[in-house]
Amino acid sequence: MVDFYFGAGALVMILTGLALARLLWGPGPADRMMAAQLLGTGGGAIALLIGTGSGVTAMVDVALLLALLAAFAAVALCAGEPGSKGIHRERIK
Amino acid sequence: MTAGAATIDSGALLVVSIMLPVTGMLAVIVSPARRSEQVALVILAASLLTAVATAAEVLRTGEPIEYLLGNWRPPLGVALRADGLSVTLMVMASIVLSCVGLYASGSYLAPPDAHHSRSRTVFWTLLLGLSVALNTAFLAQDLFTLFVALELLTFSAVALVALDGRPTSLEAALRYLLLALAGSVFYLVGTAVLYGAYGRLDLSGLRQISRDDLATTFALSLMMTGLLVKTALFPMHLWLPPAHAGAPAAASALLSALVVKAPFFLIVLLWTGIAPRPFSVIAGQVLAILGMASIVFCSVMALRQSRLKLMIAYSTVAQVGYLFLVFPLTIGGTANLAWSGCVLQLVSHAFAKASMFLAAGVIAEVMGHDRISNLKGTFHAVPITLTAFALAGLSLIGLPISGGFSAKYMLLTAATEIGAWWIAGTILVGGLLAAGYVFKVLGQALAPPAEGFAAARSIPLHRELVVLVLASAAIAMGFLPLDPLPFITIGRMGLP
Amino acid sequence: MSMLPDLLLVMLVLGAALWTVAARDRRSSVIGFIALGLLLALVWMRLYAVDVALTEAAVGGGATGLLLLRACARLDSIDAGKPSAGRTLQLLIGFCCAAMGVGIAAAALGGPDLPPTLAPAVAANIDAVGLGNPVTVVLLAYRAIDTLLEKIVLIAALVGVWSLAPDDVWGGPPASLKLAKASEPLTFLAQILPPVGFVIGVYLIWNGADEPGGTFQGGTVLAAMWLLVMLAGLAEPPETRRALLQYLVVFGPAVFLISGFSGFWLAEGFLSYPTGFAKTMIVALEVALALSIAVIVAMMLAGPSARTPR
């Protein structure tokens, strides 16, 4: 059973890795926001799977926090949009 | 329990010396800006009394004071410990902090109206922050607690550098902050490695079990490197002159006199307490070589400066270099003499340098600028300040009778006795160079004023007197007998 | 098999770290850093450090991430500095850093087979305090001085941040956090998320005594929720000169200080708790500290005053 949890954890890890690639390369802000969400949910899933696999029940709290922060990160990404509160207004490149 | 019960009363002094300024910080934040100065001055006076009482207790019993926080024994808990050296430094720090506090009282920072309360609130809060950090650094017996103290020291110091809000000051503050953070993270890597190797971070425990192996050597090298960045020894000194020169004079005095001394003190703790034998010998040589390079290189740089405050800042790096000469001198039979010289240098430099920076502040206000080439008539305008500057200068050069003379004499004697001619030579060359930069200023300042000279503004007498008191303290250290100081060996761990 | 997730995780962490350093523009670098924070929460979980995992997620992924992203947006018009070093120097420094990494790995992993540890000592003394979470016991009993000083560090840094305000706006509110492009979904999110987050924050604080969690994690979550409300424009940052705000900032540390000194009379000395009351006192202390932490973290993220006080 433990092997199953770890195997599933590894699989979700690969999927999360793909989300990470989307987050880093973008290209658009929408891609990044969705990827951040996926990273949060995927991270939560990994926390639950591996936490159960290694018998640490408090991992549920980590999963909970990751899910909450994924939503927060989406807003943070908005706050970090170029020009949203720039010292200079957006400069046309 | 036995140690805690036996010294419960004197141990409380150690707790109070750290927690008094903590209380002060919290009080300054919630009190209105016009009250912040009074709160801070009361706390500084009480801290000075506590430090003196602690020193008196250590002197009286001839034993170090120990206190177990929360009554938990190290390595689980954290101990505070005051020995001869740490109480000396605590008293020194309290004196300098109080004097700078008096200097900055009144309308020095800003006119006392609501609109200009920023610099007042910030200055007094962070002055007390420095006091907390310094006392913790001198007393705490745990490598991680010392890390937290170092960070508090850095944050308080950085905000003081940036206090006047000019872009140049902010740039200097940013550069200082980044390098200081790099220094702390190096220190922390070493701490992590030590914890992995020994499973504890208390100094007394580590002292007993430290081994001569890769992990220890590597960890200590990293920690010392980090601390060297923070104490600004050559070649990691570049951040210091702009930071110390860019701050308001009252802050510069604290930075040069006290802030760079705490990392040095930690290096001494590591070197005497934890470093295993073959490593400590090599590290001592390297530290001394860097110290010598600091003395020569930064004295020359000081000589070449055209701004008074930059000159004094370069002089700090040079004078801190002398402290590092002590390490190779403690191998032979002259260890106590060398340590006494080092401690005297540390304390007399703190007084002299604080006085000099405060004097530079007065001069800049009176003359309206601080260009050395244009200081004619300064003596005529502020004779007391200039006298103080000259006295502090004597101590920096090492002319008798002054604390600086005694310190350099002791280091010189120790060096010649074990035949370390290279160190002896550097001490003499450093003195000559210091004479060069001090007399360059005095020669200008003592000249009669030019036609039509008028002071830009008048200086309250109490500020000039504070400058004189600090300089006199540096001179007064010279009246101590030229023998090893007995009290700094009280309870010193790891010294011969 | 059981090593596979770990191996993948380490690769992702190092990949994100490399991206953070090598990314072309600073925004991509910051995003890499936030992703790293989320991944590290998983690493900490694998090291059986759930308390640290929660802290890393709340601070690395949440607070620091928002701080850096906002900084990016405000620095947007300023040209990024190019690394001035030539290729040879880059290689040289890269080589030095690699050597250093190898050295650290050798020093940290080469120790004795049965590494020394304080875990048995912590476990042996934990009954005297009566809390179930050993990390909380270390933070608030054995090494309480570090935690107290850490709060002072936070306050010093907050005063440092505040000190960067221009003289004429000192005491006024920080710049509005309201997003220029606050869309309807965002406002909706800012309305429904804070109550949930508030509950989670309080849960983390309350749970911290016996289970993983604690003051800083909970306090940061509370701060994040307050910021969310400000980002959506539903509330404005308060004036920094407001007495209530200043009292909230010093409240937790002051309670800590008083409880520490009370140990002189009620227990065995400074920062020691009276027998039987340790748990009650620590939980009360945690609540007070979390309140102050939430305010301090939120004000640090909001930045120095930028508008004239009324």
Next chain:
Amino acid sequence: MSDVTTLYGLCASGLIAIGIYGFSLQSEPLRRIISFNLIGTGVFLLFGVAARRAAAAGFLADPVPHAMVITGIVVAFAATALTVALILRLAELNTDPEENIQPEARDEKSA
């Protein structure tokens, strides 16, 4: 289990090395503070690995380093916040010439 701690020990060393590389080569303050955070993360992981190695003594992990790491993360956050505030203020002063004039005039009297 020791294989896992070794793996994470290597990961920590890697993070430190990458962070130092970034810190020494980058010229932009914001990028440097991010690199500083990378180094810090690596150091904290080293503490975590040391804590986990205590598993040999029959415990899941040693809570003392965990507590130190939590304190360390808080301190690193404070450092980052202060640095970012400095960077932003400096950028503001450098892009807004009007702000520059007034403090320069003050230069003379408050040196």
